[in-house]
Amino acid sequence: xxxxxxxxxxxxxxxSPIRKLxxxxxxAKKKGVKVYHLNIGQPDIETPKQVLDAVRHSDxxxxxxSHSAGNESYRKKLVQYxxxxxxELDYNQIIVTTGGSEAILFGFMACLDPGDEVIxxxxxxxxxxxxxxxxxxxxxxxxxxxxxxxxxxxxxxFEKAITPKTKAIVICNPNNPTGYLxxxxxxxxxxxxxxxxxLYLFSDEAYREFCYDGTQFSALKLDxxxxxxxxxxxxxxxxxxxxxxxGALVTRNKTLLDTVMKFAQARLSPPSxxxxxxxxxxxxxxxxxxxxxxxxxxxxxxxVKRLNAMPGVFCPNPGGAFYAMAKLPIDDSDTFCQxxxxxxxxxxxxxxxxxxTGFYGTEGLGKQEVRLAYVLNTDEINAAMDxxxxxxxxxxxxx
Amino acid sequence: xxxxxxxxxxxxxxxSPIRKLxxxxxxAKKKGVKVYHLNIGQPDIETPKQVLDAVRHSDxxxxxxSHSAGNESYRKKLVQYxxxxxxELDYNQIIVTTGGSEAILFGFMACLDPGDEVIxxxxxxxxxxxxxxxxxxxxxxxxxxxxxxxxxxxxxxFEKAITPKTKAIVICNPNNPTGYLxxxxxxxxxxxxxxxxxLYLFSDEAYREFCYDGTQFSALKLDxxxxxxxxxxxxxxxxxxxxxxxGALVTRNKTLLDTVMKFAQARLSPPSxxxxxxxxxxxxxxxxxxxxxxxxxxxxxxxVKRLNAMPGVFCPNPGGAFYAMAKLPIDDSDTFCQxxxxxxxxxxxxxxxxxxTGFYGTEGLGKQEVRLAYVLNTDEINAAMDxxxxxxxxxxxxx
Numbered sequence: 097x098x099x100x101x102x103x104x105x106x107x108x109x110x111x112s113p114i115r116k117l118x119x120x121x122x123x124a125k126k127k128g129v130k131v132y133h134l135n136i137g138q139p140d141i142e143t144p145k146q147v148l149d150a151v152r153h154s155d156x157x158x159x160x161x162s163h164s165a166g167n168e169s170y171r172k173k174l175v176q177y178x179x180x181x182x183x184e185l186d187y188n189q190i191i192v193t194t195g196g197s198e199a200i201l202f203g204f205m206a207c208l209d210p211g212d213e214v215i216x217x218x219x220x221x222x223x224x225x226x227x228x229x230x231x232x233x234x235x236x237x238x239x240x241x242x243x244x245x246x247x248x249x250x251x252x253x254f255e256k257a258i259t260p261k262t263k264a265i266v267i268c269n270p271n272n273p274t275g276y277l278x279x280x281x282x283x284x285x286x287x288x289x290x291x292x293x294x295l296y297l298f299s300d301e302a303y304r305e306f307c308y309d310g311t312q313f314s315a316l317k318l319d320x321x322x323x324x325x326x327x328x329x330x331x332x333x334x335x336x337x338x339x340x341x342x343g344a345l346v347t348r349n350k351t352l353l354d355t356v357m358k359f360a361q362a363r364l365s366p367p368s369x370x371x372x373x374x375x376x377x378x379x380x381x382x383x384x385x386x387x388x389x390x391x392x393x394x395x396x397x398x399x400v401k402r403l404n405a406m407p408g409v410f411c412p413n414p415g416g417a418f419y420a421m422a423k424l425p426i427d428d429s430d431t432f433c434q435x436x437x438x439x440x441x442x443x444x445x446x447x448x449x450x451x452x453t454g455f456y457g458t459e460g461l462g463k464q465e466v467r468l469a470y471v472l473n474t475d476e477i478n479a480a481m482d483x484x485x486x487x488x489x490x491x492x493x494x495x
Numbered sequence: 496x497x498x499x500x501x502x503x504x505x506x507x508x509x510x511s512p513i514r515k516l517x518x519x520x521x522x523a524k525k526k527g528v529k530v531y532h533l534n535i536g537q538p539d540i541e542t543p544k545q546v547l548d549a550v551r552h553s554d555x556x557x558x559x560x561s562h563s564a565g566n567e568s569y570r571k572k573l574v575q576y577x578x579x580x581x582x583e584l585d586y587n588q589i590i591v592t593t594g595g596s597e598a599i600l601f602g603f604m605a606c607l608d609p610g611d612e613v614i615x616x617x618x619x620x621x622x623x624x625x626x627x628x629x630x631x632x633x634x635x636x637x638x639x640x641x642x643x644x645x646x647x648x649x650x651x652x653f654e655k656a657i658t659p660k661t662k663a664i665v666i667c668n669p670n671n672p673t674g675y676l677x678x679x680x681x682x683x684x685x686x687x688x689x690x691x692x693x694l695y696l697f698s699d700e701a702y703r704e705f706c707y708d709g710t711q712f713s714a715l716k717l718d719x720x721x722x723x724x725x726x727x728x729x730x731x732x733x734x735x736x737x738x739x740x741x742g743a744l745v746t747r748n749k750t751l752l753d754t755v756m757k758f759a760q761a762r763l764s765p766p767s768x769x770x771x772x773x774x775x776x777x778x779x780x781x782x783x784x785x786x787x788x789x790x791x792x793x794x795x796x797x798x799v800k801r802l803n804a805m806p807g808v809f810c811p812n813p814g815g816a817f818y819a820m821a822k823l824p825i826d827d828s829d830t831f832c833q834x835x836x837x838x839x840x841x842x843x844x845x846x847x848x849x850x851x852t853g854f855y856g857t858e859g860l861g862k863q864e865v866r867l868a869y870v871l872n873t874d875e876i877n878a879a880m881d882x883x884x885x886x887x888x889x890x891x892x893x894x
Contacts, residue, residue, distance in 0.1 A: 109754065367740040370558075
């Protein structure tokens with residue numbers, strides 16, 4: 097009997113580039129080595145008490161399905177939230193999703209067919225690859241460079257990549273993994289391109305509040321491309337509520353909303369508990385983000401300063417999110433990150449980083465770069481940077 | 496400028512056949528008519544207090560991502576649960592999903608490619624159509640008949656439907672929408688077919704505990720097809736916890752588990768709150784299901800008796816789940832169900848049913864059938880049946 101076959105899609109589905117190092121981290125911990133996790137975007141910031149309390153003090157008797165688009169009360173609350181960041185919406189323009197992940201999947205599924213192409217400035221959030229494989233869509237990367245701090249590639253780079261199969265551009269602003277914050281001018285450049293070529297603009301705005309130099313200019317604020325813009329959002333990072341799995345797909349495109357609703361109905365509803373949390377989060381005091389942002393900013397300042405003080409290391413100052421990309425004097429970031437866990441320790445400690453290769457669509461790029469998530473406090477960042485500094489002194493395959 | 500196009504997939508995606516009547520129900524309520532909802536599988540049974548309390552009394556500080564396969568503690572607890580129903584598993588054979596819905600999607604995505612065919616005995620759970628469209632898969636229905644109480648179609652019907660593109664058979668046991676409980680012999684017939692033709696057997700076992708005449712024989716208990724069987728599960732109906740959005744994909748096929756994990760990692764993790772609920776549910780007292788089952792059984796007995804007492808109505812006695820299919824003396828179930836909401840009332844009350852047409856893959860079938868979910872208490876079922884009885888007396892398009 098021939099073996100039951102896995103689908104081609106299943107075989108093409110990329111393994112998580114970040115999680116492949118996990119066994120090495122576990123082995124290090126078993127040896128008694130403390131591992132500083134700068135590799136993933138799981139913040140250590142406490143979820144606001146009143147957000148968790150809203151769930152803990154809930155008093156319903158039946159854990160029912162919610163509306164497929166999310167509770168009406170939550171969507172109306174979200175209208176209030178978006179208004180507070182200068183975006184005017186009707187609650188029917190918001191479909192609550194199971195994390196930002198599902199918003200990306202729904203957007204791809206509803207707008208794109210197998211064989212269609214999406215342009216994404218690289219380096220980009222690695223899971224876009226996974227959702228593209230699920231939808232049968234081809235990711236066409238255009239490169240942004242560490243030397244320019246990962247600014248938006250020029251219009252000419254987009255024009256060169258556009259084919260008759262191109263249906264959309266995907267951005268993440270502020271960016272994961274680069275931390276780059278797109279300027280208003282860059283957003284207007286994107287408007288020009290999507291308008292001219294009749295493309296969707298998928299804008300992942302998970303890190304909206306975490307901007308340290310200036311503020312975010314949402315794709316939803318672009319005039320004249322109301323039907324083109326699909327915004328993906330999530331409460332995960334905003335309120336340190338990653339496990340809630342509550343996000344949103346937001347668009348003013350009525351036909352698209354009707355289509356996405358069909359996907360939303362097939363999976364019945366987003367999680368009920370965390371919708372309560374998300375609704376309570378909108379009522380957090382106005383200074384909530386000030387405190388969190390100040391904390392992230394001091395971490396960023398420290399991290400960037402420590403990195404750039406190391407010989408041969410270059411780290412552009414990220415304007416937002418809680419990630420930084422650094423170029424290291426090494427041969428290969430995959431080898432180096434594994435070596436840090438497998439062969440290195442300093443005072444019984446080491447650091448786990450994400451090799452940048454997983455964030456590039458172009459084979460061969462990112463070999464000297466790593467992503468650092470500043471999700472630890474400044475003392476721990478200092479300790480992690482001590483490890484990295486020592487590691488770079490003794491790493492055998494420097495370049 | 497040409498309009499931005501919706502994907503073909505998005506256009507093909509079926510609208511929910513149940514939810515299309517919702518506007519008529521809302522209009523009826525606005526007129527002051529009470530609507531008995533027998534149309535959806537949202538039980539009125541209270542979620543067990545200790546299940547909700549586990550969430551309400553939780554004391555974590557950060558709502559973190561869980562493991563992509565679900566918390567290890569929860570998966571280990573699920574091993575205990577499955578053991579209690581006679582299924583031996585290792586916790587690594589369980590991947591916790593966002594509802595049973597995601598388990599179906601992951602199974603389709605990992606096993607099937609666009610153009611592949613899956614055979615499903617009809618009538619079937621309508622959302623299988625949606626997940627099939629998402630995966631680009633063709634659903635090939637083979638008909639089970641109300642006259643035989645919706646027993647498994649004969650082997651010959653399967654053999655006739657199998658083509659070189661057939662990759663899987665999908666069953667739901669006990670069945671939604673028919674309530675049919677497959678016998679051990681029928682399950683062994685399915686084993687013979689999937690073994691002979693090297694097919695996956697997707698088994699949706701959401702209603703495992705709700706069997707009133709005999710017990711469920713899980714597909715995971717079939718010998719010799721360990722690599723073929725993929726079981727989809729959920730806590731939604733079992734503990735009346737539909738809004739939790741916690742399910743599971745269970746298989747002993749190692750290659751498939753590795754593949755599904757890639758899909759699971761792309762969406763990061765299942766919801767954290769409801770995993771706590773699901774874990775607590777395994778510790779419910781042994782008599783929990785006895786009480787719930789007794790309640791459902793008395794509802795079933797009443798519903799089936801009332802239906803069969805109406806002139807021209809036939810309702811086979813369903814062995815499990817909480818659905819019944821009935822054949823009515825009407826021209827068209829879609830028209831009739833809409834008429835019930837739009838043009839009928841009895842003592843300021845009416846009833847909402849699901850037209851069976853949405854559950855058949857073969858065009859034209861189910862026009863005289865409706866699905867009734869017995870998710871209301873016996874008093875309400877009686878009142879709903881009074882409405883239906885009167886409605887059938889005055890409905891103008893009888894047949």
